[in-house]
Amino acid sequence: MRSILRSLLFAGSSLGLLSIPLSAQPFEGVLEFTKSTGPVVTTYKYYVKGERVRIEEISARGEVQGIMLVDTRDKTVTAISPERKLYMDVPNMRLPKDVATNVQKTSEMKDMVGYKCEKWIVKSPAEDRVVTYWVAADDFNFFIPLLETLNRKDEQAVFFLQIKDNKGVFPMLGIEQKMDGAEVSRLEATRVTKGEQKASLFEIPAGYNKFERN
Numbered sequence: 001m002r003s004i005l006r007s008l009l010f011a012g013s014s015l016g017l018l019s020i021p022l023s024a025q026p027f028e029g030v031l032e033f034t035k036s037t038g039p040v041v042t043t044y045k046y047y048v049k050g051e052r053v054r055i056e057e058i059s060a061r062g063e064v065q066g067i068m069l070v071d072t073r074d075k076t077v078t079a080i081s082p083e084r085k086l087y088m089d090v091p092n093m094r095l096p097k098d099v100a101t102n103v104q105k106t107s108e109m110k111d112m113v114g115y116k117c118e119k120w121i122v123k124s125p126a127e128d129r130v131v132t133y134w135v136a137a138d139d140f141n142f143f144i145p146l147l148e149t150l151n152r153k154d155e156q157a158v159f160f161l162q163i164k165d166n167k168g169v170f171p172m173l174g175i176e177q178k179m180d181g182a183e184v185s186r187l188e189a190t191r192v193t194k195g196e197q198k199a200s201l202f203e204i205p206a207g208y209n210k211f212e213r214n
Contacts, residue, residue, distance in 0.1 A: 026050070026141045029194040031170070036186040048142050049197040069202055072145035078204065081211075087204050088211040094151050099124050101162045110134055112172040113189050122159040128179050131159045133171040140170035156187060 031046040047054035051073040057066045067080040068090070077090040101124045108119040115136035123130045144167055147157050156174050160166060174187040 026139050027170075027194070028197060029192065030197070031189060032191040032193075033187055033189040036188075037184070047197050047201050049199070049202060051142070051145070052202040053142055053146050054201050069204070070146060070149055071202075072142060072149050075149050077149060080204065080208065084211075085205075085208045086211040087208050088213075092149075092151050094153065097153050097158050099127055099158060099162065101159055103163050112136070113192050115172060115192070117172050120163065122162060123179075124155075124159070125179060127155065129155045129159070129184070130177050130179060131156055132173075132175045132177075133160065134173040135169040135171050137169045139168050141168055143170050154185075156185060 028049055029047075031048070033044055033046075035042045035044060043058040045054075045056040045058060047056070051071060053070040053072065055068040055070065056064050059065050064082055067082065069078040069080065070076070075092070077092070078087055079090050080087045101122050104121040104123075106119045106121065110117050110119070112134060115138065117134035117136045120133045120135055121130065122133070144161070147161055150157070152158070156171075156176050160171065160174075170189075171187065172189040172192075174185075176184040176186070178184060
């Protein structure tokens with residue numbers, strides 16, 4: 001349970017020149033992506049409905065290994081183990097991390113998973129990191145509150161929160177490197193599907209028991 005929890009929390013880390021439609025409705029649907037750290041590749045799905053996000057970690061066989069239910073309004077996170085039929089409240093005891101960064105929003109564009117994405121670069125020599133984001137605008141209003149609720153310490157999440165005017169966009173590709181160019185991690189969207197999501201996806205399934213830590 002704890003190993004799956006750590007992996008899911010990392011994913012939740014799981015970005016202007018972009019034109020954000022003012023009349024569009026907030027994004028509702030499913031974002032699928034992979035996270036690569038060295039030779040390890042993990043698949044995730046974000047189910048988004050209003051202020052609620054369901055994060056699934058998918059095994060190589062396509063099975064759901066772990067689930068996190070995030071309520072960005074109440075700032076709560078619940079981890080669920082489908083295999084053991086258990087759930088656990090995830091406390092947030094970490095202080096927000098603040099780093100000195102330099103942000104460059106370029107006019108370079110790339111087509112990815114049906115979106116025109118713009119290249120943003122965030123550097124921090126003090127942290128020996130540079131993160132390149134290719135961001136898309138489609139009223140992805142859930143994303144910044146999601147990062148703030150998960151409060152991860154990994155650079156992909158921390159650096160994105162340092163960017164001004166970061167609301168309403170989502171990084172379809174994020175590449176974390178050391179200053180010498182060595183790649184550390186990569187987050188890459190593989191599919192984005194818009195559509196209404198069932199409310200039951202964001203609830204603890206019936207019959208699941210609460211995991212109590214000793």
